[in-house]
Amino acid sequence: FFFLMIRRPPRSTQSRSSAASDVYKRQAEYMGIIILMEAQGKYADILGDYSNDKYVLRMLKRDDYDRGYIDLLTQLTKVGTVTKEDFEKRWDEVTKDEHFYKIIVYESTADGKVVGNGMIFFEKKFARSCGTAGHVEDIVVDKAHKGQGLEDNIMNALRRIGDREGAYKLVLDIPDAEAGFYEKHGYKKYEIHMAWYRDGSI
Numbered sequence: 001f002f003f004l005m006i007r008r009p010p011r012s013t014q015s016r017s018s019a020a021s022d023v024y025k026r027q028a029e030y031m032g033i034i035i036l037m038e039a040q041g042k043y044a045d046i047l048g049d050y051s052n053d054k055y056v057l058r059m060l061k062r063d064d065y066d067r068g069y070i071d072l073l074t075q076l077t078k079v080g081t082v083t084k085e086d087f088e089k090r091w092d093e094v095t096k097d098e099h100f101y102k103i104i105v106y107e108s109t110a111d112g113k114v115v116g117n118g119m120i121f122f123e124k125k126f127a128r129s130c131g132t133a134g135h136v137e138d139i140v141v142d143k144a145h146k147g148q149g150l151e152d153n154i155m156n157a158l159r160r161i162g163d164r165e166g167a168y169k170l171v172l173d174i175p176d177a178e179a180g181f182y183e184k185h186g187y188k189k190y191e192i193h194m195a196w197y198r199d200g201s202i
Helices: 013-042 044-049 069-073 084-094 150-164 176-183
Strands: 055-059 101-108 114-124 132-141 167-172
Touching (some): 013 044, 055 150, 069 114, 114 150
């Protein structure tokens, strides 16, 4: 009998590169999901304490772009143009290190939209006996969902996450007009904040 073998023509360099990119994306997504699940479990008690039948507090997910996450951030700051691909790439980046970024969001059970956000990231220092400082950022609640105590819950949850990670301090930058809200959560004015923007916007 005869044995026949059909040899597939070699793929172009471009197709090989594209395939490698797809593999990387799948691996990054998989690792991000694993880290997300671990983080969700690690803070399950904290997130659960601030969830109810109307609002669920959870970690940011890779598909939250479709739940209005970027639209929510525009209520807080200048966001610019962020495509779904941009969002997913950044999500892959920030979830690589489970000890660095912690982004929590409120999801409305009524429509599945993301209606609240808060972030804490950790700075590993040599000072303070190689201590860890926490930076609180991007606290925002959709204007249609204000008055439900969501901002307070986000702040309390981030403080507890920071405490669990051993942060010796939490710091944040805010407009003067909002100082009262953060003082209510134990923050005090300390020194001054200065910034440099590459585009010279300030």
